[in-house]
Amino acid sequence: MPLIRAFGPNEFWIIVLAAQWTIALSVIAFAGGGLGGLFIALARVSDAKWPRRIATWFIRLFQGTPLLMQLFLVFFGLNIFGLGINPWFAAAIAFTLHASAFLGEIWRGCIEAVPPGQREAATALGLRYFNRMRYIILPQASKIAVAPTVGFLVQLIKGTSLAAIIGFTELTRQGQIINNATFSPFLVFSTVAAVYFVLCWPLSLLAGRMEKKFSRATTR
Amino acid sequence: MTNLQTNASAAQGTSDLAVRMEAVEKWYGEFHALKNVELSVKRGERIVICGPSGSGKSTLIRCINQLETIKSGRIVVDGHDLTAGGKNVDIVRQETGMVFQQFNLFPHMTGLENCTLAPMKVRGISKAEAEKTARKFLERVRIPEQAEKYPAQLSGGQQQRVAIARALCMNPKIMLFDEPTSALDPEMVKEVLDTMIDLAKEGMTMLCVTHEMGFARQVADRVIFMDRGEILEMGTPDEFFGNPKNERLKIFLGQIS
Numbered sequence: 001m002p003l004i005r006a007f008g009p010n011e012f013w014i015i016v017l018a019a020q021w022t023i024a025l026s027v028i029a030f031a032g033g034g035l036g037g038l039f040i041a042l043a044r045v046s047d048a049k050w051p052r053r054i055a056t057w058f059i060r061l062f063q064g065t066p067l068l069m070q071l072f073l074v075f076f077g078l079n080i081f082g083l084g085i086n087p088w089f090a091a092a093i094a095f096t097l098h099a100s101a102f103l104g105e106i107w108r109g110c111i112e113a114v115p116p117g118q119r120e121a122a123t124a125l126g127l128r129y130f131n132r133m134r135y136i137i138l139p140q141a142s143k144i145a146v147a148p149t150v151g152f153l154v155q156l157i158k159g160t161s162l163a164a165i166i167g168f169t170e171l172t173r174q175g176q177i178i179n180n181a182t183f184s185p186f187l188v189f190s191t192v193a194a195v196y197f198v199l200c201w202p203l204s205l206l207a208g209r210m211e212k213k214f215s216r217a218t219t220r
Numbered sequence: 221m222t223n224l225q226t227n228a229s230a231a232q233g234t235s236d237l238a239v240r241m242e243a244v245e246k247w248y249g250e251f252h253a254l255k256n257v258e259l260s261v262k263r264g265e266r267i268v269i270c271g272p273s274g275s276g277k278s279t280l281i282r283c284i285n286q287l288e289t290i291k292s293g294r295i296v297v298d299g300h301d302l303t304a305g306g307k308n309v310d311i312v313r314q315e316t317g318m319v320f321q322q323f324n325l326f327p328h329m330t331g332l333e334n335c336t337l338a339p340m341k342v343r344g345i346s347k348a349e350a351e352k353t354a355r356k357f358l359e360r361v362r363i364p365e366q367a368e369k370y371p372a373q374l375s376g377g378q379q380q381r382v383a384i385a386r387a388l389c390m391n392p393k394i395m396l397f398d399e400p401t402s403a404l405d406p407e408m409v410k411e412v413l414d415t416m417i418d419l420a421k422e423g424m425t426m427l428c429v430t431h432e433m434g435f436a437r438q439v440a441d442r443v444i445f446m447d448r449g450e451i452l453e454m455g456t457p458d459e460f461f462g463n464p465k466n467e468r469l470k471i472f473l474g475q476i477s
Contacts (some may be wrong), residue, residue, distance in 0.1 A: 121324035121383075124285050125338035125390060126314040135337060139328050 007184040020172030026157045028092050033099020036051040040104025062101030075166045087168035150207035154200045238263045238425040244293035253279045255449040266426045268436040271446035277429045281396045285316045300474040317387025321399040331382040332367040335389045346358045357385040377408030380477040445469045
Protein backbone atom coordinates (compact mmCIF):
# COMPACT_ATOMS: atom_id res chain seq x y z
CA MET A 1 0.00 0.00 0.00
CA PRO A 2 1.53 3.34 -1.05
CA LEU A 3 2.19 5.95 1.56
CA ILE A 4 0.08 8.54 -0.23
CA ARG A 5 -3.31 7.55 -1.58
CA ALA A 6 -4.95 9.32 -4.48
CA PHE A 7 -8.09 11.38 -3.80
CA GLY A 8 -10.79 9.21 -5.41
CA PRO A 9 -14.54 8.67 -5.14
CA ASN A 10 -13.98 6.65 -2.00
CA GLU A 11 -12.32 9.56 -0.23
CA PHE A 12 -14.99 11.89 -1.52
CA TRP A 13 -17.77 9.76 0.02
CA ILE A 14 -15.96 9.42 3.32
CA ILE A 15 -15.96 13.20 3.58
CA VAL A 16 -19.60 13.54 2.52
CA LEU A 17 -20.67 10.90 5.02
CA ALA A 18 -18.83 12.71 7.81
CA ALA A 19 -21.39 15.46 7.38
CA GLN A 20 -23.76 13.32 9.43
CA TRP A 21 -21.68 14.07 12.54
CA THR A 22 -21.70 17.76 11.73
CA ILE A 23 -25.47 17.55 11.37
CA ALA A 24 -25.82 15.50 14.56
CA LEU A 25 -23.76 17.98 16.58
CA SER A 26 -25.68 20.91 15.07
CA VAL A 27 -29.03 19.31 15.89
CA ILE A 28 -28.01 18.61 19.49
CA ALA A 29 -26.63 22.12 19.93
CA PHE A 30 -29.70 23.66 18.33
CA ALA A 31 -32.17 21.61 20.36
CA GLY A 32 -30.29 22.13 23.62
CA GLY A 33 -29.62 25.75 22.75
CA GLY A 34 -33.27 26.26 21.88
CA LEU A 35 -34.38 25.07 25.28
CA GLY A 36 -31.60 26.91 27.10
CA GLY A 37 -32.13 29.99 24.94
CA LEU A 38 -35.83 30.18 25.77
CA PHE A 39 -34.95 29.93 29.42
CA ILE A 40 -32.29 32.64 29.11
CA ALA A 41 -34.57 34.90 27.09
CA LEU A 42 -37.39 34.60 29.64
CA ALA A 43 -34.95 35.24 32.47
CA ARG A 44 -33.65 38.32 30.64
CA VAL A 45 -37.14 39.85 30.46
CA SER A 46 -38.18 38.69 33.92
CA ASP A 47 -39.53 41.16 36.45
CA ALA A 48 -37.23 39.74 39.11
CA LYS A 49 -33.74 41.20 39.36
CA TRP A 50 -31.64 38.08 39.94
CA PRO A 51 -32.75 35.93 37.01
CA ARG A 52 -32.20 38.98 34.81
CA ARG A 53 -28.67 39.54 36.16
CA ILE A 54 -27.60 35.92 35.91
CA ALA A 55 -28.89 35.64 32.36
CA THR A 56 -27.18 38.89 31.38
CA TRP A 57 -23.83 37.65 32.66
CA PHE A 58 -24.25 34.27 31.03
CA ILE A 59 -24.82 36.00 27.69
CA ARG A 60 -21.91 38.43 28.20
CA LEU A 61 -19.57 35.58 29.04
CA PHE A 62 -20.37 33.59 25.92
CA GLN A 63 -20.55 36.57 23.59
CA GLY A 64 -17.28 37.97 24.90
CA THR A 65 -15.10 34.89 24.52
CA PRO A 66 -14.11 32.95 21.39
CA LEU A 67 -16.07 29.79 20.68
CA LEU A 68 -12.79 27.90 20.48
CA MET A 69 -11.92 28.89 24.06
CA GLN A 70 -15.37 27.79 25.22
CA LEU A 71 -14.73 24.42 23.59
CA PHE A 72 -11.28 24.12 25.18
CA LEU A 73 -12.56 25.11 28.61
CA VAL A 74 -15.38 22.59 28.55
CA PHE A 75 -13.16 19.88 27.05
CA PHE A 76 -10.30 20.26 29.54
CA GLY A 77 -12.64 21.34 32.32
CA LEU A 78 -14.56 18.08 32.14
CA ASN A 79 -11.26 16.30 32.55
CA ILE A 80 -10.41 18.28 35.67
CA PHE A 81 -13.74 17.28 37.17
CA GLY A 82 -12.81 13.68 36.50
CA LEU A 83 -15.24 13.06 33.67
CA GLY A 84 -12.57 11.83 31.28
CA ILE A 85 -11.77 13.17 27.83
CA ASN A 86 -14.77 12.72 25.59
CA PRO A 87 -14.90 14.99 22.52
CA TRP A 88 -18.55 14.13 21.79
CA PHE A 89 -19.74 15.03 25.25
CA ALA A 90 -17.56 18.15 25.47
CA ALA A 91 -18.60 19.42 22.05
CA ALA A 92 -22.29 18.82 22.78
CA ILE A 93 -22.10 20.74 26.07
CA ALA A 94 -19.97 23.59 24.74
CA PHE A 95 -22.14 24.15 21.66
CA THR A 96 -25.36 23.88 23.67
CA LEU A 97 -24.14 26.56 26.10
CA HIS A 98 -22.92 28.71 23.23
CA ALA A 99 -26.23 28.40 21.36
CA SER A 100 -28.21 29.05 24.55
CA ALA A 101 -26.45 32.35 25.07
CA PHE A 102 -26.82 33.55 21.49
CA LEU A 103 -30.39 32.33 20.97
CA GLY A 104 -31.30 33.77 24.36
CA GLU A 105 -30.08 37.19 23.32
CA ILE A 106 -31.72 36.97 19.87
CA TRP A 107 -35.04 35.92 21.39
CA ARG A 108 -34.88 38.54 24.12
CA GLY A 109 -34.72 41.11 21.36
CA CYS A 110 -37.72 39.51 19.66
CA ILE A 111 -39.75 39.46 22.88
CA GLU A 112 -38.94 43.11 23.47
CA ALA A 113 -39.86 43.93 19.88
CA VAL A 114 -43.48 43.04 20.65
CA PRO A 115 -45.14 46.42 21.32
CA PRO A 116 -45.50 47.15 25.07
CA GLY A 117 -49.23 47.78 24.54
CA GLN A 118 -49.68 44.06 23.98
CA ARG A 119 -48.38 43.23 27.43
CA GLU A 120 -50.41 46.06 28.94
CA ALA A 121 -53.63 44.94 27.26
CA ALA A 122 -53.08 41.36 28.41
CA THR A 123 -52.26 42.52 31.94
CA ALA A 124 -55.31 44.77 32.05
CA LEU A 125 -57.45 41.75 31.12
CA GLY A 126 -56.14 39.95 34.17
CA LEU A 127 -53.81 37.54 32.35
CA ARG A 128 -50.79 36.68 34.47
CA TYR A 129 -47.14 36.22 33.42
CA PHE A 130 -47.41 32.65 32.12
CA ASN A 131 -50.57 33.15 30.07
CA ARG A 132 -49.36 36.53 28.81
CA MET A 133 -46.18 34.93 27.54
CA ARG A 134 -47.84 31.85 26.16
CA TYR A 135 -50.80 33.37 24.36
CA ILE A 136 -49.80 36.94 23.62
CA ILE A 137 -46.08 37.67 23.68
CA LEU A 138 -44.35 34.50 22.49
CA PRO A 139 -46.64 33.85 19.47
CA GLN A 140 -45.86 37.34 18.22
CA ALA A 141 -42.18 37.20 19.16
CA SER A 142 -41.71 33.84 17.45
CA LYS A 143 -42.81 35.28 14.12
CA ILE A 144 -40.15 37.95 14.45
CA ALA A 145 -37.62 35.34 15.60
CA VAL A 146 -37.77 32.88 12.70
CA ALA A 147 -35.42 34.67 10.32
CA PRO A 148 -32.64 35.55 12.81
CA THR A 149 -32.92 32.08 14.36
CA VAL A 150 -32.37 30.34 11.03
CA GLY A 151 -29.53 32.76 10.42
CA PHE A 152 -27.93 31.72 13.70
CA LEU A 153 -28.40 28.04 12.81
CA VAL A 154 -26.21 28.62 9.74
CA GLN A 155 -23.53 30.17 11.96
CA LEU A 156 -23.84 27.24 14.32
CA ILE A 157 -23.39 24.62 11.60
CA LYS A 158 -20.25 26.33 10.34
CA GLY A 159 -19.08 26.81 13.92
CA THR A 160 -19.16 23.08 14.61
CA SER A 161 -16.02 22.83 12.43
CA LEU A 162 -14.09 24.04 15.49
CA ALA A 163 -14.95 20.76 17.22
CA ALA A 164 -12.35 19.19 14.91
CA ILE A 165 -9.66 20.77 17.08
CA ILE A 166 -10.65 18.79 20.18
CA GLY A 167 -10.65 15.62 18.10
CA PHE A 168 -14.35 15.31 17.35
CA THR A 169 -14.55 13.59 13.97
CA GLU A 170 -17.03 15.60 11.96
CA LEU A 171 -16.77 17.08 8.50
CA THR A 172 -13.67 19.24 9.00
CA ARG A 173 -11.79 16.65 11.04
CA GLN A 174 -12.57 13.96 8.47
CA GLY A 175 -11.18 16.32 5.83
CA GLN A 176 -7.95 16.69 7.81
CA ILE A 177 -7.66 12.92 8.13
CA ILE A 178 -8.21 12.35 4.43
CA ASN A 179 -5.77 15.13 3.63
CA ASN A 180 -3.10 13.49 5.76
CA ALA A 181 -3.51 10.34 3.65
CA THR A 182 -3.92 11.89 0.20
CA PHE A 183 -2.05 15.16 0.57
CA SER A 184 -4.37 16.93 -1.86
CA PRO A 185 -5.40 19.79 0.42
CA PHE A 186 -7.08 21.85 -2.26
CA LEU A 187 -9.31 19.04 -3.46
CA VAL A 188 -10.06 17.83 0.04
CA PHE A 189 -10.96 21.16 1.56
CA SER A 190 -12.90 22.23 -1.53
CA THR A 191 -15.01 19.14 -0.97
CA VAL A 192 -15.40 19.96 2.72
CA ALA A 193 -16.38 23.53 1.95
CA ALA A 194 -18.85 22.36 -0.70
CA VAL A 195 -20.58 20.09 1.80
CA TYR A 196 -20.91 22.95 4.29
CA PHE A 197 -22.31 25.09 1.51
CA VAL A 198 -24.90 22.48 0.59
CA LEU A 199 -25.99 22.34 4.23
CA CYS A 200 -26.09 26.07 4.82
CA TRP A 201 -27.24 27.57 1.56
CA PRO A 202 -30.84 26.29 1.68
CA LEU A 203 -31.10 27.57 5.23
CA SER A 204 -29.85 31.00 4.19
CA LEU A 205 -32.42 31.04 1.41
CA LEU A 206 -35.10 30.06 3.90
CA ALA A 207 -34.02 32.82 6.31
CA GLY A 208 -34.16 35.38 3.51
CA ARG A 209 -37.62 34.29 2.50
CA MET A 210 -38.87 34.34 6.09
CA GLU A 211 -37.52 37.83 6.53
CA LYS A 212 -39.38 39.06 3.46
CA LYS A 213 -42.55 37.34 4.57
CA PHE A 214 -42.25 38.91 7.99
CA SER A 215 -41.60 42.41 6.73
CA ARG A 216 -44.69 42.07 4.52
CA ALA A 217 -46.72 40.90 7.49
CA THR A 218 -45.69 43.86 9.63
CA THR A 219 -46.02 46.63 7.05
CA ARG A 220 -49.73 45.97 6.58
CA MET B 221 -69.77 29.82 37.66
CA THR B 222 -69.49 33.39 36.44
CA ASN B 223 -72.52 34.47 38.40
CA LEU B 224 -71.22 32.83 41.52
CA GLN B 225 -67.90 34.63 41.17
CA THR B 226 -69.47 37.98 40.50
CA ASN B 227 -71.80 37.63 43.43
CA ALA B 228 -68.99 36.64 45.73
CA SER B 229 -66.88 39.65 44.78
CA ALA B 230 -69.89 41.96 44.94
CA ALA B 231 -70.48 40.84 48.50
CA GLN B 232 -66.87 41.68 49.28
CA GLY B 233 -67.05 45.23 48.00
CA THR B 234 -69.64 46.56 50.38
CA SER B 235 -68.60 50.20 50.10
CA ASP B 236 -70.55 52.32 47.64
CA LEU B 237 -67.27 53.62 46.23
CA ALA B 238 -65.93 52.09 43.05
CA VAL B 239 -62.56 53.80 43.32
CA ARG B 240 -60.91 55.64 46.16
CA MET B 241 -57.51 57.28 45.75
CA GLU B 242 -55.89 58.83 48.80
CA ALA B 243 -52.78 61.01 48.72
CA VAL B 244 -51.42 59.23 45.68
CA GLU B 245 -47.88 60.15 44.67
CA LYS B 246 -46.21 58.84 41.53
CA TRP B 247 -42.73 59.51 40.19
CA TYR B 248 -41.02 58.57 36.93
CA GLY B 249 -37.42 58.95 38.02
CA GLU B 250 -37.09 62.69 38.63
CA PHE B 251 -40.48 63.50 37.14
CA HIS B 252 -43.32 64.01 39.59
CA ALA B 253 -46.21 62.48 37.65
CA LEU B 254 -48.97 62.52 40.27
CA LYS B 255 -49.04 64.98 43.18
CA ASN B 256 -51.22 64.22 46.18
CA VAL B 257 -54.13 62.95 44.09
CA GLU B 258 -57.41 62.50 45.99
CA LEU B 259 -60.34 61.05 44.11
CA SER B 260 -63.47 59.12 45.02
CA VAL B 261 -65.66 57.61 42.34
CA LYS B 262 -69.09 56.26 43.25
CA ARG B 263 -70.54 53.16 41.65
CA GLY B 264 -72.23 54.00 38.39
CA GLU B 265 -70.54 57.37 38.20
CA ARG B 266 -69.10 58.62 34.91
CA ILE B 267 -65.93 60.66 35.22
CA VAL B 268 -64.18 62.47 32.40
CA ILE B 269 -60.59 63.52 32.94
CA CYS B 270 -59.01 66.13 30.72
CA GLY B 271 -55.90 68.24 30.69
CA PRO B 272 -52.90 69.06 28.55
CA SER B 273 -50.58 66.26 27.47
CA GLY B 274 -48.18 65.16 30.16
CA SER B 275 -50.57 66.31 32.87
CA GLY B 276 -50.79 62.86 34.44
CA LYS B 277 -54.33 61.96 33.37
CA SER B 278 -53.35 58.69 31.67
CA THR B 279 -51.04 57.86 34.54
CA LEU B 280 -53.92 58.37 36.95
CA ILE B 281 -56.22 55.82 35.33
CA ARG B 282 -53.35 53.40 34.70
CA CYS B 283 -52.75 53.36 38.46
CA ILE B 284 -56.29 52.06 39.01
CA ASN B 285 -55.49 48.66 37.47
CA GLN B 286 -51.85 48.93 38.49
CA LEU B 287 -50.32 49.16 35.06
CA GLU B 288 -48.35 51.79 36.98
CA THR B 289 -47.26 51.38 40.57
CA ILE B 290 -47.45 54.33 42.91
CA LYS B 291 -44.79 55.60 45.30
CA SER B 292 -47.09 56.35 48.20
CA GLY B 293 -50.74 56.82 49.05
CA ARG B 294 -53.58 54.38 48.84
CA ILE B 295 -55.81 53.10 46.05
CA VAL B 296 -58.89 51.02 46.83
CA VAL B 297 -60.87 49.63 43.92
CA ASP B 298 -64.25 48.06 44.63
CA GLY B 299 -63.21 47.46 48.22
CA HIS B 300 -59.90 45.83 47.27
CA ASP B 301 -56.87 47.71 48.54
CA LEU B 302 -54.31 47.68 45.71
CA THR B 303 -51.58 48.97 47.95
CA ALA B 304 -51.99 45.92 50.19
CA GLY B 305 -50.82 43.85 47.20
CA GLY B 306 -51.24 40.10 47.13
CA LYS B 307 -54.25 38.75 45.30
CA ASN B 308 -55.95 42.15 45.26
CA VAL B 309 -54.10 43.28 42.15
CA ASP B 310 -55.31 40.23 40.21
CA ILE B 311 -58.88 40.70 41.44
CA VAL B 312 -58.91 44.39 40.54
CA ARG B 313 -57.55 43.71 37.06
CA GLN B 314 -60.31 41.19 36.48
CA GLU B 315 -62.94 43.68 37.59
CA THR B 316 -61.71 46.64 35.58
CA GLY B 317 -61.76 46.78 31.81
CA MET B 318 -59.38 49.04 29.95
CA VAL B 319 -59.53 50.56 26.50
CA PHE B 320 -56.33 52.04 25.08
CA GLN B 321 -55.56 54.83 22.67
CA GLN B 322 -53.79 52.42 20.31
CA PHE B 323 -56.48 49.70 20.68
CA ASN B 324 -53.85 47.06 21.53
CA LEU B 325 -55.85 44.24 20.03
CA PHE B 326 -53.90 41.00 19.75
CA PRO B 327 -52.96 40.99 16.04
CA HIS B 328 -52.53 37.21 15.76
CA MET B 329 -56.09 36.52 16.89
CA THR B 330 -59.47 37.19 15.32
CA GLY B 331 -61.83 39.66 16.96
CA LEU B 332 -63.70 36.77 18.52
CA GLU B 333 -60.51 35.18 19.86
CA ASN B 334 -59.46 38.54 21.28
CA CYS B 335 -62.72 38.56 23.20
CA THR B 336 -62.68 34.96 24.45
CA LEU B 337 -59.05 34.58 25.57
CA ALA B 338 -59.23 36.26 28.97
CA PRO B 339 -62.63 34.85 30.00
CA MET B 340 -61.33 31.35 29.19
CA LYS B 341 -57.84 31.66 30.70
CA VAL B 342 -58.58 33.95 33.62
CA ARG B 343 -62.15 33.04 34.56
CA GLY B 344 -61.98 29.44 33.36
CA ILE B 345 -65.14 29.70 31.28
CA SER B 346 -65.74 27.10 28.56
CA LYS B 347 -64.99 28.02 24.97
CA ALA B 348 -68.64 27.72 23.93
CA GLU B 349 -69.84 29.99 26.68
CA ALA B 350 -67.03 32.49 26.13
CA GLU B 351 -67.91 32.68 22.44
CA LYS B 352 -71.57 33.19 23.23
CA THR B 353 -70.71 36.08 25.54
CA ALA B 354 -68.25 37.49 23.02
CA ARG B 355 -70.83 37.47 20.22
CA LYS B 356 -73.32 39.18 22.51
CA PHE B 357 -70.90 42.02 23.21
CA LEU B 358 -69.71 42.26 19.60
CA GLU B 359 -73.36 42.69 18.73
CA ARG B 360 -73.68 45.38 21.36
CA VAL B 361 -70.80 47.36 19.89
CA ARG B 362 -72.53 46.78 16.52
CA ILE B 363 -69.95 44.67 14.70
CA PRO B 364 -71.16 41.07 15.04
CA GLU B 365 -70.31 40.43 11.38
CA GLN B 366 -66.62 41.23 11.93
CA ALA B 367 -66.03 38.57 14.59
CA GLU B 368 -63.92 36.27 12.41
CA LYS B 369 -61.69 39.03 11.04
CA TYR B 370 -58.19 39.83 12.22
CA PRO B 371 -57.51 43.32 13.62
CA ALA B 372 -55.47 44.32 10.55
CA GLN B 373 -58.58 43.74 8.41
CA LEU B 374 -60.66 46.19 10.47
CA SER B 375 -60.82 49.98 10.42
CA GLY B 376 -59.59 51.92 13.43
CA GLY B 377 -63.11 52.52 14.69
CA GLN B 378 -64.00 48.86 14.34
CA GLN B 379 -60.80 47.83 16.12
CA GLN B 380 -61.59 50.12 19.01
CA ARG B 381 -65.11 48.71 19.27
CA VAL B 382 -63.71 45.17 19.33
CA ALA B 383 -61.37 46.37 22.07
CA ILE B 384 -64.35 47.66 24.04
CA ALA B 385 -66.16 44.35 23.54
CA ARG B 386 -63.04 42.49 24.65
CA ALA B 387 -62.97 44.44 27.89
CA LEU B 388 -66.71 43.95 28.46
CA CYS B 389 -66.41 40.18 28.04
CA MET B 390 -64.73 40.04 31.44
CA ASN B 391 -67.89 41.55 32.98
CA PRO B 392 -65.98 44.43 34.51
CA LYS B 393 -67.51 46.65 37.15
CA ILE B 394 -65.40 49.62 36.11
CA MET B 395 -64.30 50.67 32.64
CA LEU B 396 -61.19 52.77 32.09
CA PHE B 397 -60.79 54.60 28.80
CA ASP B 398 -57.39 56.06 27.95
CA GLU B 399 -57.95 58.54 25.12
CA PRO B 400 -60.02 55.99 23.18
CA THR B 401 -60.67 58.26 20.19
CA SER B 402 -57.35 60.09 19.91
CA ALA B 403 -55.83 57.70 17.38
CA LEU B 404 -58.93 57.56 15.20
CA ASP B 405 -59.71 59.30 11.93
CA PRO B 406 -62.35 61.98 12.53
CA GLU B 407 -65.13 60.07 10.78
CA MET B 408 -64.66 57.12 13.13
CA VAL B 409 -64.74 59.04 16.37
CA LYS B 410 -68.53 59.11 16.51
CA GLU B 411 -69.04 55.34 16.26
CA VAL B 412 -66.73 54.79 19.22
CA LEU B 413 -68.26 57.62 21.27
CA ASP B 414 -71.75 56.25 20.55
CA THR B 415 -70.66 52.88 21.91
CA MET B 416 -69.34 54.59 25.03
CA ILE B 417 -72.55 56.58 25.43
CA ASP B 418 -74.57 53.34 25.25
CA LEU B 419 -72.37 51.91 27.95
CA ALA B 420 -72.83 54.99 30.12
CA LYS B 421 -76.61 54.72 29.76
CA GLU B 422 -76.47 51.16 31.05
CA GLY B 423 -74.99 52.41 34.29
CA MET B 424 -71.37 51.32 33.91
CA THR B 425 -68.86 53.04 36.18
CA MET B 426 -66.56 54.82 33.76
CA LEU B 427 -63.37 56.84 33.96
CA CYS B 428 -62.51 58.38 30.60
CA VAL B 429 -59.46 60.35 29.66
CA THR B 430 -60.57 62.24 26.59
CA HIS B 431 -60.50 65.54 24.77
CA GLU B 432 -64.03 65.03 23.48
CA MET B 433 -65.76 67.80 25.39
CA GLY B 434 -69.10 67.08 23.70
CA PHE B 435 -68.94 63.60 25.18
CA ALA B 436 -68.04 65.06 28.58
CA ARG B 437 -71.06 67.38 28.53
CA GLN B 438 -73.36 64.61 27.43
CA VAL B 439 -72.46 61.75 29.76
CA ALA B 440 -70.13 62.89 32.54
CA ASP B 441 -71.36 63.22 36.10
CA ARG B 442 -68.13 64.98 36.95
CA VAL B 443 -65.34 66.43 34.86
CA ILE B 444 -61.81 66.63 36.23
CA PHE B 445 -59.05 68.94 35.04
CA MET B 446 -55.47 67.89 35.62
CA ASP B 447 -52.25 69.72 34.98
CA ARG B 448 -48.67 68.91 36.03
CA GLY B 449 -49.77 65.90 38.02
CA GLU B 450 -52.42 67.66 40.10
CA ILE B 451 -56.20 67.66 40.06
CA LEU B 452 -56.91 71.38 39.75
CA GLU B 453 -60.65 71.40 39.25
CA MET B 454 -63.50 68.96 39.55
CA GLY B 455 -67.19 69.57 39.00
CA THR B 456 -70.37 68.79 37.10
CA PRO B 457 -70.17 69.58 33.38
CA ASP B 458 -72.31 72.69 33.93
CA GLU B 459 -69.99 74.11 36.60
CA PHE B 460 -66.89 72.94 34.82
CA PHE B 461 -67.61 74.42 31.41
CA GLY B 462 -69.97 77.21 32.48
CA ASN B 463 -68.02 78.61 35.37
CA PRO B 464 -64.41 77.39 35.44
CA LYS B 465 -62.45 78.80 38.37
CA ASN B 466 -58.88 77.69 37.81
CA GLU B 467 -56.83 79.96 35.56
CA ARG B 468 -55.07 77.13 33.76
CA LEU B 469 -58.40 75.46 33.11
CA LYS B 470 -59.74 78.67 31.57
CA ILE B 471 -56.74 78.79 29.25
CA PHE B 472 -57.11 75.09 28.45
CA LEU B 473 -60.80 75.42 27.64
CA GLY B 474 -59.99 78.44 25.46
CA GLN B 475 -57.49 76.38 23.51
CA ILE B 476 -59.63 73.36 22.79
CA SER B 477 -62.96 74.98 21.96
